[in-house]
Every structure is written in C-alpha cells, then in structure tokens.
Amino acid sequence: MVLDTVVVTARRREERLEDVPASLSYFDSQYIEDLSVDSGKDLTRITPGLYVIDNGSGFNDEFLIRGEGAARQNNAETGSGLYRNGVFVPGxxxxxxxxxxxDFFDVGSVTVLRGPQGSFFGRNALGGAVNIVSQRPKDQFEGSIDVEYGTNENLSGEAILNVPVSDRLQFRIGGLAVDQSGGFYTSSITGEVLDQEQSSAFRAQMAWHPSADVSVNLMLERADEFGPNVIAFSQILPENDPPVNPPGSPSGYSVGRFEKPIDTASFFDR
Known part of the structure; x- marks a missing residue:
C-alpha cells in the first residue's frame, strides 16, 4: 500500500508533513466532510491536546491548546492563536x-499545531495555533447543495459552485444559512425561546494564474450571526446611596438592585 505525500505549510513554506519538527494534526477537506466537522467543538473530537470551553454561548466559547487559553476572562483573546488563511483572528x-x-464553510484544510508558535504565526500563539484554509477555486466544474433539518426546528443549507473559465482563471462562489427557531431554554415569564440562532454567509473567490510562478486569489465574503448570549444582570450601586455607599465612594459595586428586568432576553448579533 502506497500512501500519498502530505504537504503542509506549518512553517510558512511547503514541506512534507513528516519533515516538520513539531506536534501537529492536519486534516484535508474530504476528512473534514466525512467526519462532519462544522465547528471548533467538532474539531476537538479528532484533535489531541485541543479543547473548547463551553462558556454558555458560541461567541464566548474559548479555544485551549495544552491548557493555554484566556482563563475565562471576559472579552479577552485566547492564548492559542486562531487563524483563517494564515491571518490572525482578533477581537x-x-x-x-x-x-x-x-470559518468552517467550504474548508480546504485545517492544521492544528501544539506548543508555542510565535516564531511563525506571531501574537497569541503561546499554546499553539489553529489555521483554517478555505477551499480555493479549482480547475474543474463542480457544485454541491446540502439541506438538513434537525431538532429544535433547526433548518440549515449550503450551496457551492466552482466554475473554471480557463486553466488560468477560475471562480468559486458559495453560501450558507442556518435558522433555529426552537431551543432547549424558554423564559418562564415571557415564553420566549432563549437559545434561538440564525446565521448566514456568502463567499466569492477569483483565482488567476498569470504564470507558473504567480498565483493571485481574491476573496470576498460576508457573515452575519445571531444567537444566545450569556445571561447576566447589571447591578449598579449609585454613587451617593448612604448608608451602603456614602458620598464620595466609587460606584459600580454589585448589589441586589437590578438595572434591567429579569425577563430581558439576552442575545448577541455580529
């Protein structure tokens, strides 16, 4: 049995997987599709040393590699670098x-490197790095449509079309949409579903190969996401509220005084 040679760019240059002096896991598009890897949590099922802390909502979940993360600090970036097509994902x-x-739509490959990667990836790569590379336009005509329906009234679909104009010019477009109107959690006061989700995305690419040594890939994409937030209540203590907080004392300490009603739904939109 002859195995194919796997070429990776873990050190910012093309080399065989077995020649890279680092602990890493590499997955191509077919492997990702066969194992239905659609999120960071799914990636942990097939990657040793990788973990995602579920902090109650998708936007606040946190990547860890070999224990390095954000230590659940609110709004902090994780200590394991996240990258899309080699570009750091901040925020x-x-x-x-x-x-x-x-990020997990129409994936070309995923590479997970364990251990400090600051020399090749830069900031926030203390625990390691996860680099997701989007599928590039191909030199053959192909397309796909996938529609799924699941629990909690979850309806999702995605479509991809690859069109080669010539051996030097190719186009690839795709889109996805997810609508989950049901959920596991419902407000006992309003009856509103608290963990409904909607997301959509569109991506278009043009690949141009003017010569054997030059390749240009132009990508345009937009994504919108709406989902459950971590439910929290603002408890603000006024500046002058004796005897608990005498005049001149700082404000902002948490006490039993809610600034917003308990039936306020908590969602994020980005």
Whole structure:
C-alpha cells in the first residue's frame, strides 16, 4: 500500500508533513466532510491536546491548546492563536476566542499545531495555533447543495459552485444559512425561546494564474450571526446611596438592585 505525500505549510513554506519538527494534526477537506466537522467543538473530537470551553454561548466559547487559553476572562483573546488563511483572528468576544460558522464553510484544510508558535504565526500563539484554509477555486466544474433539518426546528443549507473559465482563471462562489427557531431554554415569564440562532454567509473567490510562478486569489465574503448570549444582570450601586455607599465612594459595586428586568432576553448579533 502506497500512501500519498502530505504537504503542509506549518512553517510558512511547503514541506512534507513528516519533515516538520513539531506536534501537529492536519486534516484535508474530504476528512473534514466525512467526519462532519462544522465547528471548533467538532474539531476537538479528532484533535489531541485541543479543547473548547463551553462558556454558555458560541461567541464566548474559548479555544485551549495544552491548557493555554484566556482563563475565562471576559472579552479577552485566547492564548492559542486562531487563524483563517494564515491571518490572525482578533477581537475577543467579537471573534478572537472562537471560530464562527463561515470559518468552517467550504474548508480546504485545517492544521492544528501544539506548543508555542510565535516564531511563525506571531501574537497569541503561546499554546499553539489553529489555521483554517478555505477551499480555493479549482480547475474543474463542480457544485454541491446540502439541506438538513434537525431538532429544535433547526433548518440549515449550503450551496457551492466552482466554475473554471480557463486553466488560468477560475471562480468559486458559495453560501450558507442556518435558522433555529426552537431551543432547549424558554423564559418562564415571557415564553420566549432563549437559545434561538440564525446565521448566514456568502463567499466569492477569483483565482488567476498569470504564470507558473504567480498565483493571485481574491476573496470576498460576508457573515452575519445571531444567537444566545450569556445571561447576566447589571447591578449598579449609585454613587451617593448612604448608608451602603456614602458620598464620595466609587460606584459600580454589585448589589441586589437590578438595572434591567429579569425577563430581558439576552442575545448577541455580529
């Protein structure tokens, strides 16, 4: 039995997987599709040393590699670097703690490196690095449509179309949509579902190969995500509220005084 040679760019250059002096896991698009890896949590099922802390909502979940993360500090970026097509994903809760659905849409490959990777990836790669590479346009015509329906009234679908104009110019477009109107949690006061989710994304690419040594890939994408937030209540102590907080004392200490009603739904939109 002859095995194919796996070529990776873990050290910012092409080399055989067995020649890389680092602990890493590499998954190609077919492997990701066969194992239904659609999120960071799914990736932990097939990757040793990788863990995702479930902090109650997708935007606040946190990546850890070999124990290095954000230690659940609110809005902090994780200590294990997250990258899309080699570019660092910053932003704390806005995107730097966890990947978003569009990151796992039409994936070309995923590489997980364990151990410090600052020399090749830079900031926030103390525990390691996760690099998701999107599928690039191909030189053959192909397309796919996938529709699924699951529990909690979850309806999702995605479509991909690859069109080669010539051996030097190819286009690839795709989109996804997820709508979950049901959920596990319902407000006992309003009856509103507290963990409903909606997300959508669109991606278009153009690949141009003017010569054997030059390749240009232009990518345009947009993603929108709506989902459950961590339910919290603002408890603000006024500046002058004797005898608990005498004049001149700082404000902001948490006490039993709720600034917003308990039936306020908590969602994020990004």
């Amino acid at each position: 704390g809760n806005a995107g730097g703690r966890n990947f978003v659905p569009v």
